[in-house]
Amino acid sequence: MARTLIRRVAFGVIAVLGVAVLAFLLEFVVPGDPARAIAPRAQSAAVLENIRIQLHLNRPLIVQFLDYFGELFRGNLGTSYVQRQSVTSLIGPRLLTTGWLALAGVIAEVIIGGTLGILSTLYPRLRAAVAAVNLTFLALPQFVVGLVLLLIFGFRLHMAPVTGGAGPAEIVLPALTLGLVGAPWYSQIVADQMADSLSSAYVRTAVAKGLPDRYILWRHVLRNVLSPAITMIGMDLGAYLSGVVTVEVVFGWPGIGLLAVNSLQNLDRPVVMGTVIVGAIAVVLFNLIADVLRMYVDPRTREEPA
Amino acid sequence: MLGVFAAIAIAAPVFGSPLHQNLIGGLTPTGLPLGMSWAHPLGTDALGRSELARLAFGIRTSMIVAIVSNVTSIALGAAVGMAAGFFRGPVEAVLMRLTDVGLALPYTLAALVIAGLMTAGLTRVIVIITALFWAYPARLVYGEVLRLRHRGFVEASEAMGASGVSIAARHLAPHMFPLLVTYSPLNAASAVVFEATLSYLGAGINPPTASLGNMISDGQSALSYAPHLLLVPAVAILLITMSFLLIGEGLKARNPDLKRVSWLGR
Numbered sequence A: 001m002a003r004t005l006i007r008r009v010a011f012g013v014i015a016v017l018g019v020a021v022l023a024f025l026l027e028f029v030v031p032g033d034p035a036r037a038i039a040p041r042a043q044s045a046a047v048l049e050n051i052r053i054q055l056h057l058n059r060p061l062i063v064q065f066l067d068y069f070g071e072l073f074r075g076n077l078g079t080s081y082v083q084r085q086s087v088t089s090l091i092g093p094r095l096l097t098t099g100w101l102a103l104a105g106v107i108a109e110v111i112i113g114g115t116l117g118i119l120s121t122l123y124p125r126l127r128a129a130v131a132a133v134n135l136t137f138l139a140l141p142q143f144v145v146g147l148v149l150l151l152i153f154g155f156r157l158h159m160a161p162v163t164g165g166a167g168p169a170e171i172v173l174p175a176l177t178l179g180l181v182g183a184p185w186y187s188q189i190v191a192d193q194m195a196d197s198l199s200s201a202y203v204r205t206a207v208a209k210g211l212p213d214r215y216i217l218w219r220h221v222l223r224n225v226l227s228p229a230i231t232m233i234g235m236d237l238g239a240y241l242s243g244v245v246t247v248e249v250v251f252g253w254p255g256i257g258l259l260a261v262n263s264l265q266n267l268d269r270p271v272v273m274g275t276v277i278v279g280a281i282a283v284v285l286f287n288l289i290a291d292v293l294r295m296y297v298d299p300r301t302r303e304e305p306a
Numbered sequence B: 001m002l003g004v005f006a007a008i009a010i011a012a013p014v015f016g017s018p019l020h021q022n023l024i025g026g027l028t029p030t031g032l033p034l035g036m037s038w039a040h041p042l043g044t045d046a047l048g049r050s051e052l053a054r055l056a057f058g059i060r061t062s063m064i065v066a067i068v069s070n071v072t073s074i075a076l077g078a079a080v081g082m083a084a085g086f087f088r089g090p091v092e093a094v095l096m097r098l099t100d101v102g103l104a105l106p107y108t109l110a111a112l113v114i115a116g117l118m119t120a121g122l123t124r125v126i127v128i129i130t131a132l133f134w135a136y137p138a139r140l141v142y143g144e145v146l147r148l149r150h151r152g153f154v155e156a157s158e159a160m161g162a163s164g165v166s167i168a169a170r171h172l173a174p175h176m177f178p179l180l181v182t183y184s185p186l187n188a189a190s191a192v193v194f195e196a197t198l199s200y201l202g203a204g205i206n207p208p209t210a211s212l213g214n215m216i217s218d219g220q221s222a223l224s225y226a227p228h229l230l231l232v233p234a235v236a237i238l239l240i241t242m243s244f245l246l247i248g249e250g251l252k253a254r255n256p257d258l259k260r261v262s263w264l265g266r
Helices: A002-029 A034-038 A045-054 A061-073 A087-122 A124-139 A142-156 A172-198 A201-208 A213-241 A245-251 A256-265 A269-297 B002-010 B051-087 B089-104 B107-115 B122-133 B135-148 B152-159 B164-200 B212-220 B228-254
Strands: none
Touching: A002 A061, A002 A269, A002 B089, A002 B107, A034 A045, A087 A124, A087 A172, A087 A213, A087 A245, A087 A256, A087 A269, A124 A172, A124 B164, A124 B228, A142 A172, A142 A245, A142 B164, A142 B212, A142 B228, A172 A201, A172 A213, A172 A245, A201 A213, A213 A269, A245 A256, A245 B107, A256 A269, A256 B107, A269 B107, B051 B089, B051 B122, B051 B135, B051 B164, B051 B212, B051 B228, B089 B135, B107 B122, B107 B164, B122 B135, B122 B164, B135 B164, B152 B164, B164 B212, B164 B228, B212 B228
16 A cells, blocks of 8 residues: 555656646747736837846746756745746635635535435436436536526526625635536436445345444445545545636636636746646645545555556 | 537528627617517627627537547547557656646646647637547557457467557557547537637637637626526537537447446436
């Protein structure tokens, strides 16, 4: 198990570095001059040149590359071109804001998806209806679900704020959006695993022992759902922390995704790099945490996969 | 149903010009978009353009993206997976780590970065989708090649001195086919969704060219007084992706290995 872990961590580090290198190179091929973005109305070439010198943009690509990655290994993500503060201090609070949304979104997914899955297993009559709901939300892009929710609850029913921001009232719709779009996957896992364990020998034994249905459901059946669900939750938390870009744009949720979009438009390279790297770390880290947790709840997964 | 969409896509010009602005007759006297009427069956947008014509062209865009980027991303992924599984050694290591990177990329962000490299339009969307969607089929094909690599028929042809390329093309590729065909409708559905997302964020197809995504983006600013401008393209996306998903379900039902992961329950 320790060997598996070390291997996974090593691959994770390689993947993050790969993403960082790729993002760095892409950033530099993007046409556009950051100096112009910083001083849009500056007319004199000397002013622009001065900005470039200050930002080291006049050095060869390879020197900039080594500089950046040297600092990166010391935990320094550089300074924003536009906002003049360190990228870490810009991303930190945004990460927390996105974290709340990610957490709320995952909770919503688990509740909605879990309910759908349990309903369709226990009540075969509902199976077609659940499948229709699942397919619908599988087929819709996140931003469409978000906008429709905004239309219904914000503009028609006046139950939710429509102006954006990050507060307890503002989190409901974006979290619900993530929940609805993610729910089909959970519903699927829950229904699959339940069907598996319902037909298993241990459940038959439990029924034969005369244990109450409710006890069997919670103690024997739903416990088995835990392991794949943990993998899913880990994947989702990682993906959401890397910026729920579209949802944040739709609802004006000031998280890391919105920061990334704005910085891209401003050619604020250090911030874009920072968000991409933090995002990749989140994806890799949460997948890893999920794997470890899963090994803990489900001893069957402890061996090295073939 | 997909046939209907294909027909709409091909016959899009029949529904009128998507760019023709009718600022006099196409708007209410106060300058608001029109609702549904005989002259404009789906109403008009904020610039007095026929929503039906724009919808038809948006569907055309979506269908082209679905088909072309589906083929390109799966072809690229299959080539990578096949090469990695077949040559093993350093080629395998490099290609599969690249695949890991591809799977760890924050999709939307990566797409926005790539979008900055190119000018708006269909090609940009197709390139972005290909660049991001190849990793998963690569994984699929790689796994399958590893499974088949040491089967008798592959080893036999190797013993007979067949070249690597010929083994890959003649003996392995036919086995990948059902797998990839089953995967492709899901891939196409994701491509339609992703095109809409890109265009919504302004990183795909930009106005005035109609795409379902940028139509929704336009509709967003009219959310409070003309909700049909959001709902019409939204329903179109729903129906297109839904039909791809249902085709996928149909194919899965014929492929016993994949039946377990059906969305329709078992």
